[in-house]
Amino acid sequence: MICDTSSPLEGLGKKMKYIKYLALTFLLFSPTALSNTWNDISRLNPELVGEIVQVTDESDVVNILKTIPSGKHIVISGTRHSQGGHIVYPDAIVLDMTKFNKIKSISVEEKVIIVQSGVTWGQIQTAxxxxxxxxxxxxxxxxxxxxxxxxxxxxxxxxxxxPIIETVRSIKVALSTGEIVTASRKKNSDLFFAAIGGYGLLAVILEAEIELTENLSLIKNTKQINIKNYAKALTKEANELALHYVRCSFVKGKNYLRECYATNFKEIDGDSVVSKLIPEKHVKRNKTLFDLSRKSQLGKEARWSLQKNLLDKPDKQSFIDRNPAMQPPVKFLNYNSTKDTDILQEYFIPLENFSKYFDSFRQLLVKHDVNLLSITLRYLKENSESYLSYSTNDMIAAVVYINIGMDKQSISSAQKWTRELVDLSLEHGGNYYLTYQRFPTVVQFKKAYPGWKDFMIVKCKYDPKEIFRSRFYDQYLRSSYLQHSQKIKPVVNGGIGCPASQEGD
Ligand SMILES: Cc1cc2nc3c(=O)[nH]c(=O)nc-3n(C[C@H](O)[C@H](O)[C@H](O)COP(=O)(O)OP(=O)(O)OC[C@H]3O[C@@H](n4cnc5c(N)ncnc54)[C@H](O)[C@@H]3O)c2cc1C
Structure with missing residues (x-):
């Protein structure tokens, strides 16, 4: 006879564990499974928040800010494509801005649009x-x-x-007190330079005044390039191009990140045009193909072959207007596996160091057997206006789309190789994009973003009670600031010790 020697309480314990496991699984794999769970597109940052408020009017934001109980925090959310805990914080009030999406005015003469902040670029293109x-x-x-x-x-x-800051004339924001102010290069400029690139930690952006350009017809041309000469050659022609990107082979083997094609779009002389904007097609087909490439070398070969023989065929000239060219397919990337997910990363390298950097970059990806699904390179002109600026020189941006497992071991391995990639970028005078996973260390963050101290001084000025808070903020900015301020003066009242002093390290 086999006896069950476990006590009824042990049985209950096991059941509770099982229920907890189910609840956690549910929480982890669904972006909005529970009404108070909030997550981003990577599904790696689920959080139980206090309340989710769908903002439809300015007064919704002002009322919340004016009545927020002490100790409560606010986190602001757009379409949730950032991937590093920027839109989540435990027990916080989430301001979901996606329905706060009116186009307020368009000036054709001035080529300027004023929009509410929940508007998408798709809506603007249509308008x-x-x-x-x-x-x-x-x-x-x-x-x-x-x-x-x-x-x-x-x-x-x-x-x-x-970056976009170059095209922004002004923003209208709600401060942590509920006061509504305008910020521009001339008025409240510290707020303007901190809120743009400030990951929702300064104020709620309500409206933005953004410069537009003409919708012109373009000639599209793709050519194979020698990646060693890429950055140097591009410096000469960047100003003549209307749009540009490079794609390199992600198929493991001798051509991996060596066989690269530049796709350039040049403006055709003539008047601005009205284009036909066609909704994304073949989503299901592209999704299936993309999924095959996640899982197999054969799938990667098929996708790369389609890419260079059909989508961006070398030495084949074609014509497209600016607006349709700026709405490439993207819906096919939606992915809901419970085992793995896709993440993005981006590294910015000064032009002169790019060639040397790229060789080591390739070697690191090979060494760690990273499941690379695509890489694109772009040119980024210097602009250091934002306190947390990444375009500190004329840069080449390397954008990588990568598949990783969602289990603990895979995530810790991804964290390890990401840190190596970040070190490599820093060694070449570059940095990395803050909008993705929180894999880099705090030391790496401080090296890549030396403006963080000045940013925190502005944060202290406009949000001394830390109403705006996120996982991203706590991990990088808050912890850096606490370490720093403890060196120069004791932290007061258990807060972060605002106002900040500029002395110290
Ligand atoms: C498939 C894909 C492609 C991408 N391509 C590019 C690219 O080509 N170039 C590039 O630069 N980036 C790219 N990104 C990154 C993306 O642009 C950023 O993550 C961007 O923040 C996403 O906008 P969102 O509306 O989803 O913002 P969310 O992820 O919702 O929020 C991002 C940050 O903005 C804050 N925020 C949102 N709304 C407001 C508001 N009204 N006021 C104040 N703060 C606010 C949030 O608190 C958060 O800190 C890409 C990301 C993905 C997943």
Missing amino acids: VNHLGLSVKVMQSSNIFSVGGSLAANIHGRDPRFG
């Missing part, structure tokens, strides 16, 4: 296309909110511009 206008700087895709884009100080594919 300005029939006026023959187009966005100057946005991401490669149009799915992101303007608020999220400003808070990350994003950059795009037009090599004549640096």
Whole structure:
């Protein structure tokens, strides 16, 4: 006879463990499974928040800020494509800005648009296309909110511009007190330079006044390049290009990150045009193919072959207008596996160091057997206006799309090789993009973003009670500041010791 020797209480303990496991699994794998769970697109940062508020009017934001109980925090959320705990904080009030999305005005003469911050670039494209206008700087895709884009100080594919801050005239924000103010290069400039690129830690961006350009017809041309000469050659022609990117082979083997193609778009002389904006097609087909490439070498070969023989075929000239060229397919990337996920990373390297850097970069990816799904390179003009600026020189941006497991071991391995990649970038005078996973160390963060101290001084001025808080903030900015301020004076009242002093290390 087999006896069950466990006590009823042990049985209950096991059941509780099982229920806890189920609840955690649910929490982890669904972006909004529970009403109070909030997560980003990578699904690696689930958090139980206090409340999720769908903002539809300015007064929603002001009322919350004016009545927020002491000890409560606010985290601001756009379309949730940042991936490093920027939009989550335990027990916080989440301001979901996605329905705060009106286009307030468009001036065709001045080529300027004023929008509420929940508007996406897709909405803006639709609104300005029939006026023959187009966005100057946005991401490669149009799915992101303007608020999220400003808070990350994003950059795009037009090599004549640096990050988006260059195209912003002013922003209207709600401060932590609930007061509404305008910030620009002339008025409250410290707030302007901290809120843009400030990851929602200074104020709620309500509206933005953004410069537009003409929607012109472009000639598209793809050519194979020698990656060793790429950065140098690009310096000469960057100003003549309207859009530019490079793709390199992600198929393991002798051509891995060696076989590269530059796709350039040049403006054709003529008037601005109204384009046909067609919704994304073949999503299911592209999704299936992309999934195969996650899982196998054969899938990668098939995708790369399609890429260079169909999508961006070398030495084949074609014509496209700026607006359609700035809405490439992206929906096929949506992925919901419970075992693995896709993450993005981006490294910015000064032009003169890029060639040397790229050899070592390739070697590190090979050494760690990283499941690379794509790489694109872009040109980014210097702009250091934002306190947390990454475009500190004229840079080449290397954007990598990578698949990783969601288990503890895979994540810790990804963290390890990411730190090596960040070190490599820092050794070459570069840095990395803050909008992705919190894998880099605090020391690496401080090296890459020396403006963090000045940023914290502005944070202390406008949000001394740390109403705006996030996992990202705690891990990097807050911890750096606490360490720093303890060196120069004791932390007061258990807070972070504002106002800050500029003395010290
Ligand atoms: C597939 C993919 C492609 C990408 N391509 C590019 C690219 O080409 N170029 C590039 O530069 N980046 C790129 N990114 C990164 C992306 O631009 C940033 O993560 C951006 O922040 C996403 O915008 P969002 O609306 O999803 O913002 P969210 O992720 O929702 O928020 C990002 C940050 O903005 C803050 N925020 C949001 N709204 C407001 C507001 N109204 N006021 C104040 N703060 C606010 C949040 O608190 C958070 O800190 C890409 C990301 C993905 C996943």
